[in-house]
Amino acid sequence: MKKLISVALFGLAFLFANSSMASVKEAPKEMSAETKECVKCHQKNNPGIVQQWGRSKHYGANVGCYECHQADKGDVDAYVHDDKKVKKNISIIVSPKDCANCHEKAAHEMTTSRHAKAGHIIDSLDNLLAEVVEGNRGMVTPGFPNGNSAAAVNGCWQCHGSKVVVLEDGALDPATWPNTGIGRINPDGSEGTCSACHSRHQFSTEQARKPDNCGKCHLGPGHPQKEIYEESKHGIAFKAYEDEMNLDSAKWVVGVDYTAAPTCATCHMGATRKQESTHNVGERISWTNRPPISVRPEVMDAKMGLESQNLKWDERRKNMQDVCSACHTEEYVNNFYIQYDSLIELYNEKYAKPGKALYGAAKPLLKPAKFSNKLDWIWFELWHHEGRRARMAASMMAPDYTHWHGTYHLALHFYTKMVPEVEKLIKEGKASKDKAKKKAAKALQAKLDEVLNSENHKWYLNKK
Template sequence: MKKKFIELFIVVILCVSFVLAGCSTPTTAATPDASGEKTPQEYIDQLPEEWKSQPLVALNQWAQSKHAKEGTNCWTCHGNDPENLKKPSAATCGTCHTEQFEDFSMSTHATSLVHAMEKDKATYNGKEVEYKWQAYDAGGPDHWGCANCHSVGHISEYDGSLGDCATCHGGHLFSLELARSPETCSGCHEGPGHPQVESYNTSRHGIVWNTLGKDYDLSGSTQEFWARQETDPMPAPTCQSCHMPGGTHYTSHGKAHDLMGDRAEDYEEQVTFMVENSCMNCHSEEYAREWLGKADEMAAYSKARIRQAKKMLEELRKDGLIRDTMEVTNAHPIAGQLSAADSLWFRANMATNRAFKSAYHMSSQWAGRQGWTDQSFDLMEFRSELERLRADAERDRQIKELQELLNIAE
């Protein structure tokens, strides 16, 4: 009996000890205060009163950002007047992020607005027109169809620098994770005329990333993140892996073709750069060049067909069988109230873009079914329309001749 009592006593003592140990040990992670770091609310509280009336979401995002930790405050970027905030320019960011600003300034992101607005006049169908995106009031289709994405090249009214860094990094959180995510690119690089994101998502690259990359750690400084690729590489390439290797902000690396699918003058140099800096992280050089070569073939075939169709369209116009499409003074075909023939060619050209651009993003679905196949059907309808116009013109000519003969007979 005494032995059992002693054993029971020991068990009770051990249980009490575990309970007391559990009570004395924190059951949650240390708070920012305990670790010596400020909480987001503390960063907000230390702001001057006149700045605390800014939108709560903006304040909270800033308070969680590295900017807050580094002492970059509202007035550092927005100026000293909280009632008249300045929009930060790319040059504003460049005061600290010098290398990134220099790279970005040479990119097509920075010049996207300038290139779209640099001309006062243009020629369309042999007619001089005003050079605008759309012939509508600002804020309508011109905003949603063009300006909203081209504004990544925002022209600062304060210093004239080009670019809006917040387009990719977010308004006040300034997230590197956001800028490294393919989803961020989808805001602009998608749609029927340039389905880069859609074709990426349906490629083997995109499928693997969307399956295995969701939980991949995209955090860390540029140096930390890319150094991590040496030991813990991403399961599949993202947009940034190929177009912004090493964290560069010059997005034209490896760009071997222009927007119309024609080879750049430095084609071989650009292909070699892409193969060596991106493709060979996963594939052999031979394999990478083979697949890029297949994409080149798709570009060549699809562009040859649309050029032939364009030639047929111009011959029809030369013969006076389709009306001038520029009833609205504008250089963009969509706003020109296109004839049926012009509209069908324009639609086929959009399919052409899908065919070759999706091939370079390795998507059979978008390069094949929604690119090459759609182009084929659109060109069939286009040729049928041209045949109809010529047949109508021939019928009208014969009727006119017959009327002239009848008039002579009378």
């Protein structure tokens, strides 16, 4: 424990300094007897946990196992742990509601953000892919006697979050726990998990500020923000000057406490000279580039029932421009946004809206099961993979991802996959004896002619 004690004063000194912790309540004057009993056992059986906690600011503030895991007898997931010594009700899961006992402001910001809603993926295309197309119902657990897809449990749910199921004996169903998905639906009714970013049991602010932390979920073909960041000048600078970033500093104001580079946390959450830090990652985003057609963020927030639906996109943009102003001039920032908006308009008008219209017109000619048609896959990858890459890369100034991984693939697959597949469906529909399919084929032909004769696509017909 000597090593743990050596960091205690360091942690305590900085506990209340960070603006993101402005609502932290007064720390206990001494370590509780319950926590001391917990430590005795866990130091023997799970020493890594104890060492991690010993390096935390919680340890320095006398906040330990019991303070975070204590539960009321009536809580859904409460059980008596160690009935010989501690004899107290605890819960395994520490939810945002628990963290709010001390970190009220941060917990509120997080639970009212899109991150906290990430667990609501039922009936989405991504969920259908993992549950049905990629997987099966072979993972049978007590809470899911009819089975679950292991592809969803080990993939989707680990980022989006699972709905944690508590069994009759108080244990947590293995299909839903362990899970640190950002939008986890907890037994106490709260949504989200702080440990998705602040890994237990050290809960390091330094770790949460590093881009790698976001890379657990934000990477790959459909959301490659980490790779995009690493290609950008911002990511290159971070890699070169990481030791100048003051990542372990309690006070962390861009342009004041560090100037070497911005990280994901800097732009989306970090404090500036005018703004406090925030745990609502949507407060500075002026386009939502997740759906097939990019929309303003308040539109999506309204669909999710978030209070931030009242925060309009132009105000969010001003918030982000304030971050940019720490290192860039007003002209530089304004010109960047002209470039970015132009790419979003290009994507929406040339690919997203025509693609969605063609796909919609083709549906009467398709088999009813989603992803049972070639066109389902083509359209999905156009917007979900290529389209997202192009849009997200432009938002973060990553030219290779914008072009070669983005707009190049959009064009390649629109003209060499989507258009030919639509033409094939038209041909088959016209040859069908089904009058409804003949009519649908005629309508699809009209829509294709409209698209290809437009200013954006007439080159394909060799028209000027």
